[in-house]
Amino acid sequence: MIKVSVIFGTRPEAVKLCPLVLAMQESPDLQVHVCVTGQHREMLDQVLEAFGIVPDVDLRLMRPRQTLADLTSRAIAAVDRYLAESRPDMVIVQGDTTTTFCASLAAFYRRILLGHVEAGLRTANKFSPFPEEINRVLTSRLADYHFAPTQRARRNLLEEGVADEKIFVTGNTVVDALLWALEKIRRDPPRIPDLPPDLLEGNKDKRLVLVTGHRRENFGRGLEAICRAISSLALRFPDVALVYPVHLNPNVQEPVRRLLSRIENVYLTRPLDYLPFVALMDRAALVVTDSGGVQEEASSLGKPVLLTRDTTDRPEGVGVGAVRLVGTDAAAIVENAVRLLNEPDPCAATVRADSPYGDGRACQRIVAVVQESLVPTSCLV
Ligand code: UD1
Ligand code: UDP
Numbered sequence: 001m002i003k004v005s006v007i008f009g010t011r012p013e014a015v016k017l018c019p020l021v022l023a024m025q026e027s028p029d030l031q032v033h034v035c036v037t038g039q040h041r042e043m044l045d046q047v048l049e050a051f052g053i054v055p056d057v058d059l060r061l062m063r064p065r066q067t068l069a070d071l072t073s074r075a076i077a078a079v080d081r082y083l084a085e086s087r088p089d090m091v092i093v094q095g096d097t098t099t100t101f102c103a104s105l106a107a108f109y110r111r112i113l114l115g116h117v118e119a120g121l122r123t124a125n126k127f128s129p130f131p132e133e134i135n136r137v138l139t140s141r142l143a144d145y146h147f148a149p150t151q152r153a154r155r156n157l158l159e160e161g162v163a164d165e166k167i168f169v170t171g172n173t174v175v176d177a178l179l180w181a182l183e184k185i186r187r188d189p190p191r192i193p194d195l196p197p198d199l200l201e202g203n204k205d206k207r208l209v210l211v212t213g214h215r216r217e218n219f220g221r222g223l224e225a226i227c228r229a230i231s232s233l234a235l236r237f238p239d240v241a242l243v244y245p246v247h248l249n250p251n252v253q254e255p256v257r258r259l260l261s262r263i264e265n266v267y268l269t270r271p272l273d274y275l276p277f278v279a280l281m282d283r284a285a286l287v288v289t290d291s292g293g294v295q296e297e298a299s300s301l302g303k304p305v306l307l308t309r310d311t312t313d314r315p316e317g318v319g320v321g322a323v324r325l326v327g328t329d330a331a332a333i334v335e336n337a338v339r340l341l342n343e344p345d346p347c348a349a350t351v352r353a354d355s356p357y358g359d360g361r362a363c364q365r366i367v368a369v370v371q372e373s374l375v376p377t378s379c380l381v
Helices: 011-025 042-051 068-086 098-109 132-142 151-159 173-187 221-236 250-260 274-283 292-300 315-319 330-341 362-373
Strands: 002-008 030-036 090-094 113-117 145-148 167-169 208-211 241-245 266-269 286-289 305-307 323-325
Touching: 002 011, 002 068, 002 098, 002 362, 011 030, 011 042, 011 090, 011 113, 011 173, 011 292, 011 362, 030 068, 030 362, 042 274, 068 098, 090 098, 098 113, 098 132, 113 132, 113 362, 145 151, 145 362, 151 167, 167 362, 173 274, 173 292, 173 362, 208 221, 208 274, 221 241, 221 250, 221 266, 221 286, 221 330, 250 266, 274 292, 286 292, 286 330, 292 305, 292 315, 305 315, 305 330, 315 323
Parallel strands: 002 030, 002 090, 090 113, 113 145, 145 167, 208 241, 208 286, 241 266, 286 305, 305 323
Antiparallel strands: none
16 A cells, blocks of 8 residues: 655645645545645635545644735744654645745655656746746656646746656646536536625626736735726626635735725635636636636636736747736736727637546546555655
8 A cells, every 4th residue: 555645735735736645535545644734724624625525634824914924934844743753655735835845855854755847837037926936946846746737837846956857747636626617516506695686697798807916026016906907897797796705814804805895896805716717717708817727727618818928938828829828917918808898709719518627637646656666665765
């Protein structure tokens, strides 16, 4: 039996690793241990609950307004104590958060094999996204198995000298999560208590714009400009509902609530559970976001995405015409949104049969690699 510890701490890691945990639990050769750092609290728990996963260990690290350095130091020490006790054959991490990097470094210090899911995304700009670009570069230096979502990600890794035989192009597990969620919501459509019922059900003529935003490099001026653009769109299109589930980071809550809470057709909600959020994306005419996961999911659903970032680490969505990089200039956001909302069907140009990010079988491929590559430590003695 191979013991694999899957370690994660935030909402997006949970969305992209929960389907992998479920797939690993099906394998008779793997013993899966789930350790959450609790870098996020409510937003992590929402995803665990949606997938029905109860962690074996919860390090409960989140503090209000935690700083990068403080969280980093506490996470390395806490994950190290967990690894010393749990002694897995392999650690699996995902993406580019503080948890990802700290768990990778802690695994290296304990000389435990490391698998990195969603390896190879790059912008080549160390401050954008911040601090994620450097987190993933450092994680790639530490990893033994690189699960690249796309061929482009594989090429990025090869250019940095990663050995070809250690890179596995699997697709992004976000598509596995999305397909799982779509099946659930089609069988049992969710309700969202914070929103008028007709936004999800019935009244399909009422158009909906879904907004999210939380990147550190957008804090301050960038986020305020995004809010001004949303406000201007709301006034220009009184018949359109703009729904913004607001990230719990106080640096997001404060400006968003100050600038947008009094506009009639702007609906600010708490972070939504995963299934209702996917239902809203599926219902949206347009998505405005700076999120990594949301742009992947929305473009997989054939929704036009205005990406409020200056760089992209996911050019595949831009390549298929679903994603437009608009930065944080209010006028550019408004101009692009107006053009799309004035079209009879804003999704017409982007609707596509398959996702540029994967086919929904990424987890299956990762499980196969882990099973084939690892010999249980007991056999090596
Ligand atoms: C983190 C990740 C970012 C990821 C994002 C996904 C890092 C450095 N950043 O950013 O890569 O895109 O998560 O959402 O790893 N908070 C709560 N409850 C929660 C979550 C957050 O109250 O469930 C508040 C707390 O005050 C916390 C603050 O938000 O201190 C910041 O959380 P943190 O994880 O440090 O940063 P994020 O901005 O969430
Ligand atoms: N998400 C969610 N509820 C929300 C907003 C987002 O469940 O209210 C999900 C979304 O479907 C995606 C993930 O959270 O899978 C993205 O997380 P986030 O935007 O926080 O982080 P990023 O992907 O930018 O790192």
